[in-house]
Amino acid sequence: MLDQKIFVTQSSMPPYEEYIEAIKPLWESRWLTNMGEWHKKLEEALGKYLDVPEISLMVNGHMALELAIQSFGFPEGAEVITTPFTFISTTHAIVRNRLLPVFCDVKLCDGTIDESGIEDLITEKTVAIVPVHVYGHICNIEEIQRIAYKYNLKIIYDAAHAFGISHQGKGIGCYGDASVFSFHATKVYNTIEGGAVAFSDHII
């Protein structure tokens, strides 16, 4: 019989003493927000770890998605092809940008968007694809890229489940136009609440 509990959803936390020691200088500096020392350190460390050219910390994964989509300036009412098999944030981020989500089915084998169904959903109003890497399984990046080039669409990956994953020797956040990570307490890597957007190009 196992005498050790295996926690499936327990959040990881740093050793208490080590954490308290690390944040002690904050009582001196009183710099708790707005690009403080730890903000910059984390951004740099994450950029290296995730192997992406550009990364910006956000308040959470949802806002990272919402802002990443907003940054492309799509016209109101434009269509975005996405997946229904995700956390509701993905759809909310599209709708809150006054865009219309168009759902593409997913593959039974791994739950990611079925790339063979995307082209049939493209209309003259389509501006972007928002695929989701599911539980560490990554989407068919090459095929989605091919479609995006062909129809001049942006790709914004919801990579909330893909922390630290690489593909063809590059960080997963290097693919598409932008990728969004979540550092929510339930995620593999957490900052209690937090997120980031990685742009594959220097557009902001």
Ligand SMILES: Cc1ncc(COP(=O)(O)O)c(C=O)c1O
């Ligand atoms: C696929 C997916 N997208 C977006 C989010 C939103 O991230 P956050 O909870 O950091 O806002 C989550 C979080 O559970 C998620 O699982």
